[in-house]
Amino acid sequence: xxxxxxxxxxxxxxxxxxxxxxxxxxxxxxxxxxxxxxxxxxxxxxxxxxxxxxxxxxxxxxxxxxxxxxxxxxxxxxxxxxxxxxxxxxxxxxxxxxxxxxxxxxxxxxxxxxxxxxxxxxxxxxxxxxxxxxxxxxxxxxxxxxxxxxxxxxxxxxxxxxxxxxxxxxxxxxxxxxxxxxxxxxxxxxxxxxxxxxxxxxxxxxxxxxxxxxxxxxxxxxxxxxxxxxxxxxxxxxxxxxxxxxxxxxxxxxxxxxxxxxxxxxxxxxxxxxxxxxxxxxxxxxxxxxxxxxxxxxxxxxxxxxxxxxxxxxxxxxxxxxxxxxxxxxxxxxxxxxxxxxxxxxxxxxxxxxxxxxxxxxxxxxxxxxxxxxxxxxxxxxxxxxxxxxxxxxxxxxxxxxxxxxxxxxxxxxxxxxxxxxxxxxxxxxxxxxxxx
Amino acid sequence: xxxxxxxxxxxxxxxxxxxxxxxxxxxxxxxxxxxxxxxxxxxxxxxxxxxxxxxxxxxxxxxxxxxxxxxxxxxxxxxxxxxxxxxxxxxxxxxxxxxxxxxxxxxxxxxxxxxxxxxxxxxxxxxxxxxxxxxxxxxxxxxxxxxxxxxxxxxxxxxxxxxxxxxxxxxxxxxxxxxxxxxxxxxxxxxxxxxxxxxxxxxxxxxxxxxxxxxxxxxxxxxxxxxxxxxxxxxxxxxxxxxxxxxxxxxxxxxxxxxx
Numbered sequence: 018x019x020x021x022x023x024x025x026x027x028x029x030x031x032x033x034x035x036x037x038x039x040x041x042x043x044x045x046x047x048x049x050x051x052x053x054x055x056x057x058x059x060x061x062x063x064x065x066x067x068x069x070x071x072x073x074x075x076x077x078x079x080x081x082x083x084x085x086x087x088x089x090x091x092x093x094x095x096x097x098x099x100x101x102x103x104x105x106x107x108x109x110x111x112x113x114x115x116x117x118x119x120x121x122x123x124x125x126x127x128x129x130x131x132x133x134x135x136x137x138x139x140x141x142x143x144x145x146x147x148x149x150x151x152x153x154x155x156x157x158x159x160x161x162x163x164x165x166x167x168x169x170x171x172x173x174x175x176x177x178x179x180x181x182x183x184x185x186x187x188x189x190x191x192x193x194x195x196x197x198x199x200x201x202x203x204x205x206x207x208x209x210x211x212x213x214x215x216x217x218x219x220x221x222x223x224x225x226x227x228x229x230x231x232x233x234x235x236x237x238x239x240x241x242x243x244x245x246x247x248x249x250x251x252x253x254x255x256x257x258x259x260x261x262x263x264x265x266x267x268x269x270x271x272x273x274x275x276x277x278x279x280x281x282x283x284x285x286x287x288x289x290x291x292x293x294x295x296x297x298x299x300x301x302x303x304x305x306x307x308x309x310x311x312x313x314x315x316x317x318x319x320x321x322x323x324x325x326x327x328x329x330x331x332x333x334x335x336x337x338x339x340x341x342x343x344x345x346x347x348x349x350x351x352x353x354x355x356x357x358x359x360x361x362x363x364x365x366x367x368x369x370x371x372x373x374x375x376x377x378x379x380x381x382x383x384x385x386x387x388x389x390x391x392x393x394x395x396x397x398x399x400x401x402x403x404x405x406x407x408x409x410x411x412x413x414x415x416x417x418x419x420x421x422x423x424x425x426x427x428x429x430x431x432x433x434x435x436x437x438x439x440x441x442x443x444x445x446x447x448x449x450x451x452x453x454x
Numbered sequence: 455x456x457x458x459x460x461x462x463x464x465x466x467x468x469x470x471x472x473x474x475x476x477x478x479x480x481x482x483x484x485x486x487x488x489x490x491x492x493x494x495x496x497x498x499x500x501x502x503x504x505x506x507x508x509x510x511x512x513x514x515x516x517x518x519x520x521x522x523x524x525x526x527x528x529x530x531x532x533x534x535x536x537x538x539x540x541x542x543x544x545x546x547x548x549x550x551x552x553x554x555x556x557x558x559x560x561x562x563x564x565x566x567x568x569x570x571x572x573x574x575x576x577x578x579x580x581x582x583x584x585x586x587x588x589x590x591x592x593x594x595x596x597x598x599x600x601x602x603x604x605x606x607x608x609x610x611x612x613x614x615x616x617x618x619x620x621x622x623x624x625x626x627x628x629x630x631x632x633x634x635x636x637x638x639x640x641x642x643x644x645x646x647x648x649x650x651x652x653x654x655x656x657x658x659x660x661x662x663x664x665x666x667x668x669x670x671x672x673x674x675x676x677x678x679x680x681x682x683x684x685x686x687x688x689x690x691x692x693x694x695x696x697x698x699x700x701x702x703x704x705x706x707x708x709x710x711x712x713x714x
Contacts, residue, residue: 094548101551105547105548105549105551106549106551106553110549111510112510112511112547112549112683112684112688113509113510113511113688114510115510115511115547116510232519233476233519234502234503234519235503235505236505264476264693264695265476265477265517265693265694265695269693269695271695272695276476276519276695277476277517277519280505280507283508283509
């Protein structure tokens with residue numbers, strides 16, 4: 018372990034050279050930041066991982082059933098399990114996707130589920146990310162570099178190899194492929210996550226494509242080859258958000274989309290990974306209902322718990338929120354990435370009253386949660402270690418089967434007083450070790 | 455029951471040549487229990503290929519592209535449709551209950567609804583109430599081409615107090631949904647000669663009822679429906695994207711006549 022601490026600086030320097038960065042867009046300014054790596058890993062035991070694997074697969078299976086239902090029969094609304102407000106007025110609901118059935122009926126192929134572990138050891142789900150969850154490349158490259166820096170560490174400890182992520186990704190892409198090559202669609206090299214796009218394409222044997230490399234003809238999608246040969250595309254792992262994917266279907270002004278790709282998709286002639294429209298299943302409002310979905314679709318109790326959540330939409334919950342605001346964390350369901358999150362305890366009395374009025378005026382917009390006192394992990398600072406709040410993004414891949422990648426992205430907050438560990442709020446990451454025995 | 459013959463022409467003129475042009479033209483009258491497409495023919499010039507497409511709202515159209523340099527796109531569609539409002543209405547999708555990008559209500563929309571209710575001393579959720587509200591809007595809104603753009607929202611249009619059929623439709627949709635009546639945006643053609651038209655359908659007594667706030671009347675069998683959606687963003691008749699820097703002007707010419 019001492020080896021790894023010693024190599025911390027070197028590893029971070031190498032990562033900077035590879036372009037392991039992410040971008041933040043805040044207050045109308047775009048900043049690109051390095052994502053600092055801390056060499057002390059989070060360690061998950063074999064038993065604990067088996068438990069997480071079971072709970073996460075269950076959750077993602079229920080979410081996939083929900084997406085098929087929302088864009089299909091809508092039974093869950095008809096049966097009164099979820100009020101239609103939380104589905105059809107959600108920003109993530111895309112009516113353009115009504116009646117579409119993605120290849121092999123999979124909507125969320127790559128799910129990034131964020132969890133925290135409370136001090137009593139209980140794991141809680143914080144958030145589901147079913148659109149384009151990013152970040153798998155960070156622990157992949159970190160593992161690669163630390164193995165080089167300190168091979169002994171990996172000989173002494175029984176750590177499950179996490180370098181199979183690309184293989185798992187390829188299996189998913191092959192499974193849903195409608196006939197043709199696999200491509201990773203990137204908006205281009207000025208995108209802050211370009212490192213991840215190119216890295217995943219290279220490792221999974223897919224072609225890295227820019228939007229202008231793809232075109233639609235006769236209801237098929239092709240990759241433009243300069244030798245003049247047409248190459249049909251069967252799977253697109255697209256790293257472009259839904260609204261920019263197709264100017265003929267969504268935002269008309271987009272230049273990074275592929276015109277007509279949605280018609281090809283609707284005809285079943287290409288697989289899009291992940292399916293467009295998934296945003297309806299991962300916003301902060303629908304989160305409340307995920308345990309209900311597990312029960313409704315799978316007939317099982319949810320293995321992994323949500324953080325205790327109150328929905329201002331329900332009168333009883335609203336009263337509770339307004340009475341206990343000082344101990345709750347309030348989240349605006351229309352915001353993402355750590356924005357729109359307010360801790361009641363941080364507010365002055367006037368601000369708290371103001372927030373109460375806002376909640377009462379537009380209850381559909383807000384959820385409130387109990388603050389979970391989650392565990393600290395040590396990070397290296399100076400010559401010693403200091404405890405910082407950390408969460409875990411687990412990657413769940415759905416292809417022929419649903420599997421959890423035996424690793425994950427552990428993010429920590431650099432600010433000792435902060436509970437917000439989202440990378441867009443500044444912070445770093447750790448490798449996540451799953452032990453094999 | 456009425457039989458209508460229609461012609462829809464769209465000319466897109468570009469002042470410089472463009473390439474890699476992709477388009478979606480939805481001038482194909484929707485087929486349902488109230489509207490039957492008896493004949494339909496279309497020519498699009500130039501086009502490398504054209505395919506028939508259908509979207510999540512049930513709208514039909516033609517998608518295609520032009521790879522080579524060109525400076526115009528001409529669309530000519532002709533056909534005959536049979537309109538029969540005694541047919542069974544299609545069902546209600548819950549998305550039409552909620553505000554959409556163009557129809558988000560603001561204080562002005564809310565005030566208009568409150569005033570209407572106060573005048574009429576009723577909640578305005580039935581046909582008479584909605585007709586009253588439409589009439590009130592008609593009396594306070596001036597038809598004025600050029601006052602608004604395709605990006606103007608319902609709230610903005612009501613502040614301006616003027617606009618075109620798209621704006622009338624957006625304001626009315628916003629009011630209906632706020633009043634608790636599901637409503638959707640319809641683009642299409644009406645009897646006579648002129649441009650394409652936009653109106654509203656409201657969900658009343660288990661069926662869709664067409665209302666045309668621009669003309670302050672109910673939509674009858676002289677209206678041909680092309681698309682519907684939450685608002686103009688979903689229901690626009692044509693969309694396109696090309697590469698190249700060019701100014702563009704678009705001319706739409708519609709003719710509908712009754713076959714007796």
